[in-house]
Amino acid sequence: MIRIDFIAPPLSGHLFPMLYLAKQLQKYAPGLYDIRFISGEGKRSVIEAEGFTMHALMPDDPFIFERLARAQGRTSMFHQAFRLSKKIGEMTEEIKAVISERDTQLVVNDFITYPGVFAAEQLQLPWITCIPTPFAIENIDGTPAFLGGLQPPKSFLGRGRDAAGRLLVRKVKQTLIFALRKQLGKYLPSLYREDGSEAIYSATAIIAMGYEGLQFERTWPSQLQFAGYGAVNEEIELEIPFARFQYCILVTTGTMLPLAQQKIDRLIEQLAQQLPDTLFVVSGGDAKASTYQQRENILRVAFVPYNQYLADFDMVIHHGGAGIVNLCIEHGKPAIVIPQDYDQFDFAARIQYFEIGIWVKKPAVQSLCQAIERIRKQPAWPQLEQLQVEVQQMNAGKIIHEVIQREWKRGEQQ
Template identity: 20%
Template sequence: MRCLLTSHGSTGDIYPVIRLGRALVEAGHTVRFATVSLFREEIESAGIEYVYLPPDWDQTGFAEAMRDLTKAKNPVDLIRIIYSESLPFLEEILTTLDRELEWADVFVSSYVFSSLCQLAKKRGIPTAITTFAHNAVPSRSYPPEGVPRMLAFPPFLRRRWNAMIWRMADRIFCWKINQVVGEALTRYGMERADSFLLEPADKVIVTVSPELFRPKHLWTERFKFTGHLRWQSPEDPALNAELDVFCGGETVPILTFGSVTFDEARKVMTRFMRNWPMGKKIIIQSGWAGLTIERPRREMKCIGRVSHDQLFQYGSMVIHHGGAGTTASVLHAGIPQIIIPHIGDQWFFAGEVKRLGVGLEVKRAKWPEELPKAVRSVEKNRKMPKRAAKVAKLLAREDGPGNAVRELEGLLSAVRA
């Protein structure tokens, strides 16, 4: 099977697809991954053939784009900003993917750019999309996130309400996408977006735990919950020695915002340092926001890029933004988490973490002031670490990469049958 993969965005959008590609290679398939050059080294180190797509930004360029995304007013506005950022490069992206599809048997895209699946459909190539957040998975059992559930209605009326709202949401997203890139798609001989949520591809691979997150009733059978796809940054053996000395045999809170960036990061960190208790240890990962410690304190250790699995073994808890990848890594680590949402589905994951009883949420506006109290609350909670450990044990039994490969193999077999 020859698989063409594509995804666009930050680390959280790319790493799960690298893991999928690696699993496909291990299963004996040939894989090409078309994306920006920032991730070329990671892709090729996984044994996957890299295909260049614009923009040719470095991390600073993507960090600026992420700052723009944090200003989105709602999910529809977020999609508008994402597609507007892609518009100057869209024709080259379409041309490159169209050329690569001459080679491919299966095409896999991220759900944000599911419109790209039209290129494969024109050639009769089966399509799949990956989604790392299950709030985009429709069901007649619940409405889209943020819409009232109408619990006072009888069940049959609730199902009708939910279905109507999902169809309406699908039309709204397509309208916004077409407003931004519809003319560009038409010029390239493609149809405008006609289904973003309900029928975005032949198969939708939902890369979260089916045990923890799959609803009882799905919109259609095209939605498949496989389990998490986790790819790790390279480990740094020298860092272990540093952290061993710093932690002194104890676990400590870890603060990381991953690839999220925000305005006035220096001022935010100044507020954080003003409020963090003297003498209490914490590890701070600088991330794309460039978090820094302006006045060194013995109880604060600042580090750079490193594997989540390597870092989180030193954590008593992880304080983070609520990205899909980071949330999954903390769940697998089996420790509590404090989520400070900044963008998109991060509020949703904060809600899921609270639902599972493995963490809590702190509001973004005053997190430097409110974080110490939240940390004390987690430290006093005896049930939370036990629940987190139980979740990690459950996740260890799931095979997300293997399940995703089998779904793609089955997709191609069904088409060929």
């Protein structure tokens, strides 16, 4: 059996797609791989429930990942990077030690888990990048990401905007790495390889969890391959009164900051008053919580397992996270998206551009009512149906198996 370590932080948007990949790999090639997860203590029960062993990082500070995630938005990207950089060396050395002790043969690394990258590189192990936001990889052409949700240009000026945006993104990254040179210099001497590619992504194998049909036109790295999207969800039985209402809308906003969440909550309260024939099911996104409250046409629950219930809703109001975006495509559900930070604006731009939902840029009762009414009146979503064809054609287990076999053989030849 080939010994593989999947490395991901214990955050649902990063860990659950990796768990899905690992399960699909086991299903496609049973008995061929010995898979272990390296993650955080906070998701031990989920990982072990899926049948995998795990090593919990940072035993002296087991919930550091969750703490950093809660700080998201309260501090700038630079401050968050500084906080995390203080632990990168410690995490890297720990991962190196546990990989060496097990004699791991290949690493599958979540795209933001840089200590896993550094450990694999220093141990000269073959490693694969897994990324659910492929547009995060810098592009040599096309529309750049992380600039507020830009869409493809329609003019020469627009192409100039894109070129300037690509340069800006690169300069910001270079500035950040320069500022962190004392912490990262040992592990990341340069952000870019000689060929111009980013050293934090595998030079030989990148698994893009998503669909090429949802991406803007650009040149992709030659080692990148789309594998579709999936996520392992904890199953929970809920009593949702779908039959009592004419329409049912799922509202899921990920891990929004308290102030942003409160604003959305107030809007849903007002929407519910104006749309008494509609049930709003508000998911808190925490499977371990026990919140369950219904009054009139609003049902608040701690967590809605998408794989169990998404098919029963008419539409979804969400924040633009990679998981819910791709799962709405899989289930053919048009979405109303209210992005809050980072890549969410870029997903919102794609939802609007490809006409699989509506980006509400200034969320208010009137604009949300108009978006809901538009979705109700639109009987068909051709682009959504076209993307569903791509979903059905994907075989994630086969794709990851073939990539692993190629990379493992490459490693054996070194």
